[in-house]
Amino acid sequence: MNGVYLCTANLRNADLQNANLRGAYLSGVDLTGANLKGSAMSSADLNKAFLTGAFLQDARMMSCDLRFCDLRAADLKNAMLENLASIAGADFTMVQGLSDGDRTILKSRSASELDVWNSYTRRTTRES
Template sequence: MKSLAANINSLPLSLDEIKSAIANGQSLANRNLQGIDMSQMDLSQTNLSGAILIGAKSGETNFQGADLREADLRGADLKFANLTDADLRDSYLHRTQLQGCNLSGAQLESAKLQLALYDSLTIWPEGYDYRNSGAVGPYANLGGAFLNTANLRGADLRYANLRGAYLSGADLTGANLQGAALSGANLQGAFLTGAYLYQARLIGAELQAADLRGAYLTEVSWEQLQSIAGADFTGAKGLSELDRVCLCSRPAQELGTWNSFTRSNTARSLGSS
């Protein structure tokens, strides 16, 4: 009988079944809710412990006081969700979108938050050390983090510590990296198209084949760069003449390298930025 119950629980529920269970006060513990769109639903006080919520769409959903212990919320959209006083102990929040989410009073002991995205509107429990949780957002401490090929499009990374971080191939299109510490970071092949890098520190960074088209580059620190071979600066904004002289003084081999993605070489891109 236990095996039969486990098999039943592994079957995905439809949205109508979820609504019926909630209306009847039934538990959704250990149920499969993967990928379900539950946006703006009222799931307050609901037992969702151990539930599979991978990729669920739960923007603006009310989870106030919900039991989400050991729930699998990897890649779920929880933007502007209400998680006040929710129990998220031992939950899986890898790559979960927490922008604008209200987590005040939530229990986050042993929750796995690696690569979860938050922003300045996210409200954390009082005293919770979110900057060192592995989550990605403003002021996050991600020094040396492995973020290769990570999807960080539009991420708010203002003043984040990304020293020595591995960001090769990462998608940082439109990301806000104002004041970010990127010294020694590996940004080879990273997509920084339209990114905002005002006062970012790129001392000793690796920028081979980085896509910086249309990026905002005012007051960036460029000292001791490892390489800019194949980096594309086409349409970059805010480069001072001193910046341009600094970048154009790089070895001819670097400046003559073509970016295989944008089909432009570094020297040409600096001439058009």
């Protein structure tokens, strides 16, 4: 599924364990509760995606675009979050498994990203 176009697809609770989603267009996709353990999502467009409660352990998410992404209560244990394109408006409320190092990196992003309001979850990235 490398580079697949799934914008606004309903993939709630889908089992996409170890899926190859590199460069995929997942803008607005509903992955609520999905199993994405070990998936390769490098350079994927997750703008406005719903990953609420998603299982993202060991997912490789380098260079992903997480603008306005809803990651509330997602499990990001051992997920690779290096070189993210943007986290502006992303909501990380109650995210599980983030290492202290990953939290520090996310919190060190610019104010222009951290202070963006997510109109769906009604909080800024910094607040989450």
